[in-house]
Amino acid sequence: MIKILAKRAQxxxxxxxxxxxxxxxxxxxxxxxALLANQELIIKANAKDIAQAKKAKLKxxxxxxxxxxxxxxxxxxxGLLELTKLTDxxxxxxxxxxRPNGLRIQKVRVPIGVIAIIYESRPNVTSDCAGLxxxxxxxxxxxxxxxAFASNHAIYQCLRQALKDNGVSEGAICMIISKEHAAVDxxxxxxxxxxLVIPRGGEALIQRVVEISRIPVIKHYKGICHxxxxxxxxxxxxxxxxxxxxxxxxxxxxxxxCMLVNEHAAARxxxxxxxxxxxxxxxxxxDEFTRKIADWAKKxxxxxxxxxxxxxxxxxxxxxxxxxxxxxxxxxxxHHSDSIITQNQKNAEEFLRQVDSAxxxxxxxxxxxxxxxxxxxxxxxxxxxxxxARGPMALExxxxxxxxxxxxxxxxx
Amino acid sequence: MIKILAKRAQxxxxxxxxxxxxxxxxxxxxxxxALLANQELIIKANAKDIAQAKKAKLKxxxxxxxxxxxxxxxxxxxGLLELTKLTDxxxxxxxxxxRPNGLRIQKVRVPIGVIAIIYESRPNVTSDCAGLxxxxxxxxxxxxxxxAFASNHAIYQCLRQALKDNGVSEGAICMIISKEHAAVDxxxxxxxxxxLVIPRGGEALIQRVVEISRIPVIKHYKGICHxxxxxxxxxxxxxxxxxxxxxxxxxxxxxxxCMLVNEHAAARxxxxxxxxxxxxxxxxxxDEFTRKIADWAKKxxxxxxxxxxxxxxxxxxxxxxxxxxxxxxxxxxxHHSDSIITQNQKNAEEFLRQVDSAxxxxxxxxxxxxxxxxxxxxxxxxxxxxxxARGPMALExxxxxxxxxxxxxxxxx
Numbered sequence: 001m002i003k004i005l006a007k008r009a010q011x012x013x014x015x016x017x018x019x020x021x022x023x024x025x026x027x028x029x030x031x032x033x034a035l036l037a038n039q040e041l042i043i044k045a046n047a048k049d050i051a052q053a054k055k056a057k058l059k060x061x062x063x064x065x066x067x068x069x070x071x072x073x074x075x076x077x078x079g080l081l082e083l084t085k086l087t088d089x090x091x092x093x094x095x096x097x098x099r100p101n102g103l104r105i106q107k108v109r110v111p112i113g114v115i116a117i118i119y120e121s122r123p124n125v126t127s128d129c130a131g132l133x134x135x136x137x138x139x140x141x142x143x144x145x146x147x148a149f150a151s152n153h154a155i156y157q158c159l160r161q162a163l164k165d166n167g168v169s170e171g172a173i174c175m176i177i178s179k180e181h182a183a184v185d186x187x188x189x190x191x192x193x194x195x196l197v198i199p200r201g202g203e204a205l206i207q208r209v210v211e212i213s214r215i216p217v218i219k220h221y222k223g224i225c226h227x228x229x230x231x232x233x234x235x236x237x238x239x240x241x242x243x244x245x246x247x248x249x250x251x252x253x254x255x256x257x258c259m260l261v262n263e264h265a266a267a268r269x270x271x272x273x274x275x276x277x278x279x280x281x282x283x284x285x286x287d288e289f290t291r292k293i294a295d296w297a298k299k300x301x302x303x304x305x306x307x308x309x310x311x312x313x314x315x316x317x318x319x320x321x322x323x324x325x326x327x328x329x330x331x332x333x334x335h336h337s338d339s340i341i342t343q344n345q346k347n348a349e350e351f352l353r354q355v356d357s358a359x360x361x362x363x364x365x366x367x368x369x370x371x372x373x374x375x376x377x378x379x380x381x382x383x384x385x386x387x388x389a390r391g392p393m394a395l396e397x398x399x400x401x402x403x404x405x406x407x408x409x410x411x412x413x
Numbered sequence: 414m415i416k417i418l419a420k421r422a423q424x425x426x427x428x429x430x431x432x433x434x435x436x437x438x439x440x441x442x443x444x445x446x447a448l449l450a451n452q453e454l455i456i457k458a459n460a461k462d463i464a465q466a467k468k469a470k471l472k473x474x475x476x477x478x479x480x481x482x483x484x485x486x487x488x489x490x491x492g493l494l495e496l497t498k499l500t501d502x503x504x505x506x507x508x509x510x511x512r513p514n515g516l517r518i519q520k521v522r523v524p525i526g527v528i529a530i531i532y533e534s535r536p537n538v539t540s541d542c543a544g545l546x547x548x549x550x551x552x553x554x555x556x557x558x559x560x561a562f563a564s565n566h567a568i569y570q571c572l573r574q575a576l577k578d579n580g581v582s583e584g585a586i587c588m589i590i591s592k593e594h595a596a597v598d599x600x601x602x603x604x605x606x607x608x609l610v611i612p613r614g615g616e617a618l619i620q621r622v623v624e625i626s627r628i629p630v631i632k633h634y635k636g637i638c639h640x641x642x643x644x645x646x647x648x649x650x651x652x653x654x655x656x657x658x659x660x661x662x663x664x665x666x667x668x669x670x671c672m673l674v675n676e677h678a679a680a681r682x683x684x685x686x687x688x689x690x691x692x693x694x695x696x697x698x699x700d701e702f703t704r705k706i707a708d709w710a711k712k713x714x715x716x717x718x719x720x721x722x723x724x725x726x727x728x729x730x731x732x733x734x735x736x737x738x739x740x741x742x743x744x745x746x747x748h749h750s751d752s753i754i755t756q757n758q759k760n761a762e763e764f765l766r767q768v769d770s771a772x773x774x775x776x777x778x779x780x781x782x783x784x785x786x787x788x789x790x791x792x793x794x795x796x797x798x799x800x801x802a803r804g805p806m807a808l809e810x811x812x813x814x815x816x817x818x819x820x821x822x823x824x825x826x
Contacts, residue, residue: 014743018766099788103777112799113769191623195799210604210627216800217629237822244824330427352817353431356526364516364820373825374816375512386525386608386813387629388801400799403787404765407777409650411657412786 002186005141005174006193009114012171013139017111021088023166024135030162032080035127038158039073045154046123053147065121066148076127076155079378083135086377089395090137106404111137113195115398116187117380118143118209120201123151129200130159130173132380136398141194143176143184145201153177188213195400200381218389220381222308223253223336225366228325228351230342231262235269237363238341242273244365245339247280251310253382254337254369258305258315260325263289266318270294274316282312289318305332322347326354333357335384337366358384358391415599418554418587419606422527425584426552430524434501436579437548443575444547445493448540451571452486458567459536466560478534479561489540489568492791496548499790502808503550519817524550526608528811529600530793531556531622533614536564542613543572543586545793549811554607556589556597558614566590601626608813611806613794631802633794635721636666636749638779641738641764643755644675648682650776651754655686657778658752660693664723666795667750667782671718671728673738676702679731683707687729695725702731718745735760739767746770748797750779771797771804 035042046068053063092109099105115138119125126142133140144152156175163170176183188197191214198218199209206219227245229238245256261269266289274284274294284290284297285304291297297316304315305328319325322340329338339361340351348362359369369392371379376394383389389397448455459481466476505522512518528551532538539555546553557565569588576583589596601610604627611631612622619632640658642651658669674682679702687697687707697703697710698717704710710729717728718741732738735753742751752774753764761775772782782805784792789807796802802810 014767014769017769097788099786103781105787110769214623216798218800234822240822240824248825348819354427356427356430356523357815359816359818361818361820364818364823365825367825368516368818368823369816373512374518375510385629387631390813391816400803402770403772403782403804405772405774405777405781406761407774409647409653410777410781411653412661412778412780 001178002176002183003190003193005176006114006187006190008169008171009139009141009174010193012169013111013113015169016134016137016139016172017090019137019168023168024088024137025084027162027166027168028080028084028131028135030165031127031131031159032077034158034162035073035077035080035155038154039070042073042151042154042158043068043070045150048150049148056147058147062121062147066123066151068123068151072124076124079124079128080131083131083378086135086395088135089399094401101410102408103410104406107401108404109396109399110402112398112400114139114141114193116141116143116194116197116215118184118197118199118201118205120145120205121148123148123155125200126152126155127159128378129380132378132395132398134172136395138398139172139174141174141176141187143187146179149179185212188215191215198380216388218383218387218393219385221336221384222334223255223382224257224306224308224332224334225254225336226258226260226329226333226338227256227366228260228319228322228329228338228340229262229265229269230322230340230344230347231264232344232347233262233265233269233341234343235265238269239273239276241339241341241363241365243276243280245367246277246282246314247312248367250312252367253308254367255310256314256366257307257309258317258332260328261316261318262322262325263318263320266293270316277314280312282314284314284316286316287318290316308334322350326351329355329357336382337361337369339364339366358382414591415589415596416603416606418589419527419600419603421582421584422552422554422587423606425582426524426526428582429547429550429552429585430503432550432581436581437501437550438497440575440579440581441493441497441544441548443578444540444544444572445490447571447575448486448490448493448568451567452483455486455564455567455571456481456483458563461563462561469560471560475534475560479536479564481536481564485537489537492537492541493544496544496791499548499808501548502812507814514823515821516823517819520814521817522809522812523815525811525813527552527554527606529554529556529607529610529628531597531610531612531614531618533558533618534561536561536568538613539565539568540572541791542793545791545808545811547585549808551811552585552587554587554589554600556600559592562592598625601628604628611793629801631796631800631806632798634749634797635747636668636795637670637719637721637745637747638667638749639671639673639742639746639751640669640779641673641732641735641742641751641753642675642678642682643735643753643757643760644677645757645760646675646678646682646754647756648678651682652686652689654752654754654776654778656689656693658780659690659695659727660725661780663725665780666721667780668723669727669779670720670722671730671745673741674729674731675735675738676731676733679706683729690727693725695727697727697729699729700731703729721747735763739764742768742770749795750774750782752777752779771795
């Protein structure tokens with residue numbers, strides 16, 4: 001069954017690769033309109049999921065993420081419409097050159113083919129991911145969480161109708177209806193039909209996908225992000241950035257989980273900063289130095305340095321110099337986003353060069369790691385992998401390339 | 414044991430990422446010199462492998478590939494020296510832009526980190542791959558075939574000496590000495606330490622790696638390459654290209670394995686072409702049409718269309734039009750390199766756009782798919798994957814990137 005679905009997606013992907021930008025934008029606009037037109041149906045389906053979730057005693061936070069209302073449906077519809085304004089990456093000539101024998105070589109951007117997205121809870125992922133894959137010319141196979149089953153299916157029906165209305169193969173957007181784990185396991189072994197898997201969700205989900213998959217996986221692991229306040233930092237700026245990085249939205253992957261402070265700045269910086277955190281309800285888990293300044297702080301353990309709190313909790317450590325900060329980050333960071341605050345050019349450049357993370361910042365909040373904030377217009381996630389795509393992934397990152405070679409009879413000597 | 418090795422490689426990779434181009438070139442030149450200086454030792458070690466191989470009754474072709482003589486050692490040394498002349502990809506600013514809030518973003522090329530290469534038979538792969546990984550700033554873990562054990566080890570000692578002499582961590586180039594399969598299995602699960610696996614060898618090896626690995630794999634599968642002779646082909650050119658594509662070096666992945674001929678060109682083209690192939694000892698396996706013209710041809714089966722002969726054998730099929738050719742290729746090709754011969758612009762563009770292969774050609778031999786022929790100066794292989802790298806892989810394809818973001822106090826609203 002899953003194989004038939006994947007075959008359909010593959011056949012559709014060949015058609016999709018050659019659709020004009022105009023047609024793709026028309027379909028996206030129709031998808032957007034279909035979501036709005038079927039708003040009631042979607043919210044009704046969502047109510048079923050919510051009732052089920054309450055019966056299963058899911059956590060309130062999870063239920064909140066699952067919930068769709070008029071505003072959220074409108075946001076999904078707006079998201080699809082926004083995609084029509086973004087540049088179509090397909091067909092872009094990335095590079096071209098001529099060889100001494102007269103062969104003209106072009107490196108041309110093409111879709112990847114068939115992408116499987118395996119995700120949890122938020123139903124808006126259904127339309128966001130389907131839209132991004134469609135605009136970049138890829139077929140998509142969607143497999144949402146069982147807790148959002150009815151909502152995802154209702155959204156999917158709207159997208160499918162828009163494909164149908166425009167004469168585009170419905171294989172372009174597929175959804176796995178089975179709630180069985182076995183369906184995903186089967187999917188993950190279809191490496192002849194599916195070109196890429198993107199899991200979106202918790203660490204357990206991602207690890208399970210990596211364990212089973214025979215298809216390349218781009219992982220969007222957790223964010224254990226650091227801000228290092230250097231000896232030469234503008235301490236006012238440091239306070240603003242650290243506060244923003246922790247407090248503005250603590251539940252996201254680009255929030256700060258660990259603050260490193262240079263020992264020569266600590267006495268000047270920490271008292272005011274920690275007080276400000278305390279006033280905002282941030283629990284501090286500090287090393288010895290930190291706890292001397294704030295005796296109310298808990299003791300940080302090795303485990304703390306490896307934890308993505310996603311909450312108003314922060315580990316704090318005082319370090320000797322920028323090199324110790326870099327070493328700590330390269331060991332404990334999840335290689336997502338890390339920041340240095342300093343007015344010292346040399347320290348800044350050392351940090352930027354040596355910290356091995358997808359996004360490295362000087363004098364700015366790591367909270368900017370985001371496709372929209374980077375100017376990509378949208379994002380399918382933040383890759384913590386180094387293969388194919390790293391950091392925010394948007395349309396360009398959903399493409400591959402091929403070499404187009406034009407000759408006039410050249411043969412190999 | 415393997416984990417300790419991988420950890421050492423990871424630590425070295427951080428040092429390697431920041432080595433200057435000058436230092437890297439110096440080390441490469443020293444590696445090259447070390448191979449020449451230890452030529453006798455290498456050839457002596459190779460003699461052990463050869464003796465073992467003969468005792469084990471390996472095929473003559475395999476023994477030939479395994480054999481090292483002065484010329485082959487010199488070729489390895491030259492290869493390392495050539496790498497010093499190639500542009501260092503590390504540090505290249507791929508793209509830069511400024512955001513409305515003043516954040517300046519650079520997309521900067523960085524090494525991948527630690528790359529494991531798992532390969533068979535040819536000992537020159539040891540120095541070729543080590544050199545490419547080193548120049549691109551990556552640590553490498555090498556695991557050659559047991560039949561080339563002594564040769565690989567002798568080459569490795571030369572490379573290591575050059576690292577040592579220049580004060581570079583020896584973890585930069587590691588070799589797995591164990592002959593056990595279990596060592597590779599352990600290696601392939603170290604996804605916290607190794608960033609990429611590149612298997613180089615037969616299909617069975619690659620499939621085994623994909624099956625076991627938890628680390629991203631870039632596959633270099635077989636080449637089932639096609640040349641399609643269109644109705645509008647210059648038949649003289651077509652004959653030259655097809656002959657070159659099959660006969661010039663039949664044992665390589667970019668050689669033609671299947672020739673497709675338009676039915677309106679077949680009667681004019683096939684008699685002369687097939688005669689020429691016959692004279693050069695090429696065995697033809699044809700469809701019905703082909704066998705009407707050449708009654709000496711064998712019958713082609715479905716299996717033939719899926720076979721990489723790597724030999725003087727060719728399957729031949731007559732097709733109705735360019736669309737049938739494209740359909741056949743997209744089903745049977747290994748998505749490596751496929752060519753159309755035509756003077757018809759429209760057919761050429763249709764073929765180039767719709768054939769889903771790493772390299773698509775018009776009026777040229779697919780034999781040009783090669784890092785050096787493409788002007789990349791070297792290659793680590795030809796990727797048949799669509800993720801990260803497709804087609805010839807050289808220095809640039811052995812890199813990732815990171816985003817370097819410079820601000821002056823920006824916080825997220």
